[in-house]
Amino acid sequence: MKNILVFNDFSPExxxxxxxxxxxxxxxxxxxxxxxxxxxxxxPVIHELITADGYQxxxxxxxxxxxxxxxxxxxxxxxxxxxxxxQFIEDVDYASELVLSIVxxxxxxxxxxxxxxxxENLLEIETEVLNCATKSGCPVLFIPDTxxxxxxxxxxxxxxxRFCRRDIVSFLSQLAQPFNASILIAxxxxxxxxxxxxxxxxTVFTDTxxxxxxxxxxxxxxxxxxxxxxxxxxxxxGMNNDLLVLVNNRFHFNEMFGHQSxxxxxxxxxxxxxxxxxx
Numbered sequence: 610m611k612n613i614l615v616f617n618d619f620s621p622e623x624x625x626x627x628x629x630x631x632x633x634x635x636x637x638x639x640x641x642x643x644x645x646x647x648x649x650x651x652x653p654v655i656h657e658l659i660t661a662d663g664y665q666x667x668x669x670x671x672x673x674x675x676x677x678x679x680x681x682x683x684x685x686x687x688x689x690x691x692x693x694x695x696q697f698i699e700d701v702d703y704a705s706e707l708v709l710s711i712v713x714x715x716x717x718x719x720x721x722x723x724x725x726x727x728x729e730n731l732l733e734i735e736t737e738v739l740n741c742a743t744k745s746g747c748p749v750l751f752i753p754d755t756x757x758x759x760x761x762x763x764x765x766x767x768x769x770x771r772f773c774r775r776d777i778v779s780f781l782s783q784l785a786q787p788f789n790a791s792i793l794i795a796x797x798x799x800x801x802x803x804x805x806x807x808x809x810x811x812t813v814f815t816d817t818x819x820x821x822x823x824x825x826x827x828x829x830x831x832x833x834x835x836x837x838x839x840x841x842x843x844x845x846x847g848m849n850n851d852l853l854v855l856v857n858n859r860f861h862f863n864e865m866f867g868h869q870s871x872x873x874x875x876x877x878x879x880x881x882x883x884x885x886x887x888x
Contacts, residue, residue, distance in 0.1 A: 610783045611718025612640040618647060622754040626723030628681050629752050634693035636760055636787045641693045642715050646703035705740035712745040720749040732874035739857055743887040755880045760788045765850035767841060767861045770796040770813055777886055782823045794818055797832045797840050799860040807831050837864035838875060845878050854884045
């Protein structure tokens with residue numbers, strides 16, 4: 610598994626996402642990179658340090674970053690993981706055009722962004738972060754500020770089995786292994802396509818998805834419900850999956866969050882992390 614990159618704008622949701630990132634990186638035994646983007650919530654103290662002149666700036670900024678991570682680490686229960694190596698990325702403008710160079714330089718495989726409800730109690734998935742995923746080829750994990758501090762136990766990938774991507778299945782297998790998590794391939798037929806009969810769907814799953822490496826933690830469900838929000842509600846709340854996996858701008862994603870920006874997360878899954886792969 611490759612390293613993890615967290616987008617940090619010094620907001621409470623970014624702090625929470627970094628805590629989750631620390632947990633994941635520790636259990637996965639990879640490095641955690643924190644990109645101080647300062648795009649929306651500018652911390653006055655940090656801004657002063659960044660604009661200061663001379664050697665003292667580097668000392669104070671480095672000290673703040675160290676103290677900040679130590680503070681977050683102290684909030685966590687790390688019984689089943691170790692503390693990862695943490696590095697900060699600063700003085701790089703937050704833009705999707707620049708993320709690919711960072712991903713390549715630091716061998717990043719997963720992006721993380723914290724999200725919180727707006728004044729209208731709407732939880733939005735940021736278009737710019739989705740663009741970062743598209744530009745870099747990395748999936749992005751959106752972590753609501755209500756997500757509990759824990760690693761994943763049950764992962765659900767919502768897809769039409771006829772378009773199930775092997776690269777996503779492979780990534781999820783690597784992600785699940787350190788946590789001993791299960792992976793559910795939830796077959797929900799895309800709009801305009803016929804429902805797959807159960808025996809045929811199981812045969813396709815066995816022949817195209819299962820391998821000797823993933824068969825111990827990979828499961829399958831052939832879902833008849835064609836209403837996507839209702840089906841995903843059952844996946845998350847009825848079946849207690851704690852990570853929802855979708856592909857950006859594909860049928861299931863758009864039926865759930867809308868067909869254009871801003872993408873709105875339904876209230877019934879406000880607490881659930883969402884892993885979005887670029888299309």
